[in-house]
Every structure is written in structure tokens, then in C-alpha cells.
Amino acid sequence: MKTRISIILLILGVATVVHAQKYKIVKSEIVFFSEAPIEDITAINHDAIGIFNSDNNEIAIIVPVAKFEFDKELMKEHFNEKYMESEKFPRISFSGKVKGYNKKNQNKTDAVAEGKMSIHGVTKDIVTNGTIQADKNKLIFTSTFKIKLADYQIKIPQLMWQNIAEEIEITVYLELSPQ
Template identity: 40%
Template structure:
């Protein structure tokens, strides 16, 4: 009887450990965008992205402070925040969705897994459905997430003045590069 109880205890303890490590998070995620334009390329990086990934359900959320995008030129950053995304009025972009094939990712094996992400991206107070692929790599207890997708300013009701409209690409490439750590308790 004692070996059976010990086995049951070990199974329950193992399950509890797996569930405790089911959520991964970051406060320093990296998202950047690139616009290939005739006059001048536009690129900006943001290293203050907060994200949580629940490995048991695949639920995925991002919060992106818009005024944290850093441009090469200060004037570009000012125009971006004041004239285009209106970061005083719309301080954050967000994504809420799901990794639909999360069950294919084995947390016990270091490997890269192709994943499909679906959800809703909110920028400038407007929502857009996103369906994209990415890579989720398991590496020594951490998760490394990468993805790329494209959007247009018009999809988020971001108005570009006619004078500079030809200086900005019609489609803007968004790059996601996140390193998740296991979330312990309420540490985020």
C-alpha cells in the first residue's frame, strides 16, 4: 500500500510542477517595425513589451507602450507619437489571442516548434484580426518566441498626411522577438 501512495504522491507532485510552470512571461520583450520607404527607411524598436503565455491553454497577451518605440531620429519619434499613433490618447497597443497548436510544444525538450497564432491586435483604438505563424523555441527552461507580420496604417485609422504619404511604405512589417521566463506566483 505504501508504494502505491508514494507513486500517487509523485504523480500529483509532478502534475503540480507542470501546472506551476505553465505560465511564462516577460517585461522586456522586443517588438520593432520597419517601413521600406522611397525617401527614407523608418525603423523603431521597443524593449518594454509585457507578455504572458499560458502553455496549458495557449492563451497569449501582449501590452506594448507606444511611447517606448525608439527611432534613429528624434523628430521621427515625435511625429510618430504626436501625429500618427497619438500615444497620449492611445498609450498602449495590445494583442490578445492564442497559440492554436500549443499542444505540439514539448516543454521537456529543447527544440524549435512552428506555431500558429490567432487573435486581435489593437492599435490606435482599432481592432484587427491577426493570423500568423511563428517559432516558439524551448531552450533550457525558457521560451523564445519569434514572429513577423504586416499591417497598414489604414487598418488602424492612422492618417498619414498627403505631403508625406509617399515617404511611408503601404505595408509595415512588425517583428516580435520575446524571451519568456517561467512565471512564479504573482511576480509580474
């Protein structure tokens, strides 16, 4: 009995390692959008890295904060230095599960990502809606959601004149290929 279970465990353990089908991000576009009375601010980041395990639907994404590109150099500077404090907290990360992914379904389907998001050193549980599409060997994930700056303890300096919205819209587009 004892040995049998051990063997089952061993096989299961090995099986997980061998068969884990992992996808990694090959192309990404993460857009930050702030709508404020004085000016709208948009920033784009193409440098996200991430892995998706299609066996257990687990996903992990890291976005380097300093790689957000703005129209104006000064905005980028303020974003990094004053809001995100990207030297202390260089990365935004998400780790969790994607619900609604089915290997056999090739159509665009609605999906839900659920997990922990870490921004500005603060980790929060989040649930966001999005879509998944399988295109030949590729997987395409999209999602749009809003985050409140206050939730992540991102303070708006009182002296700042160009106001930034208290709620930011994030649009995520990820293209993944088998690793």
C-alpha cells in the first residue's frame, strides 16, 4: 500500500514536470490611460515578460515599470520618480489563474484572470475580465481593467500641477507562444 502510493506520487510528480505545456510572452502591449481635466496621459509598455502554464492555467507576468513610454519625457520622469517610485519598486507583477481557457476551444472566448497583482510594493487580490484566442500555435490574451491609485498607496504630490486621474485604465494585450 505504502509503496503503491509512493509510486503513484512519483509518477504524478514526474508527469507534471514532463507534460507541463508552458507558453511565454513573445509580444506585449500594456497601455496606461489617465483621463484628467488638464490633460489625458497615455503610456505604452512593450517589455512585459510572462509564462502561462496551459495544464493548470496558471499565469505569471512581470512588467518593468521604467519601460513605460510617454509622449513627453517629463511625464515619464514624474511617473517613475514621483508616482511609481520605480527604483524602489521596479516591477509590476501578476500571478494567478486564468479561468475559461480550454485547450480545445480555438475561438475567442471570455475569460477571467484571478490572482495577485503587485504594484508600487502593494499586493492585492484582483479579478479581471478578458478574452483568450488561440491562433494556430499562439495564444492571445486581452483585458481591460481599472485600478485605483489609492489602493496601491500611490500618492499624488500636492505640488503637481498636471493632475493625474485617481483611477487609471489599463489595457493588456499579450501574445504567447509555446516555450
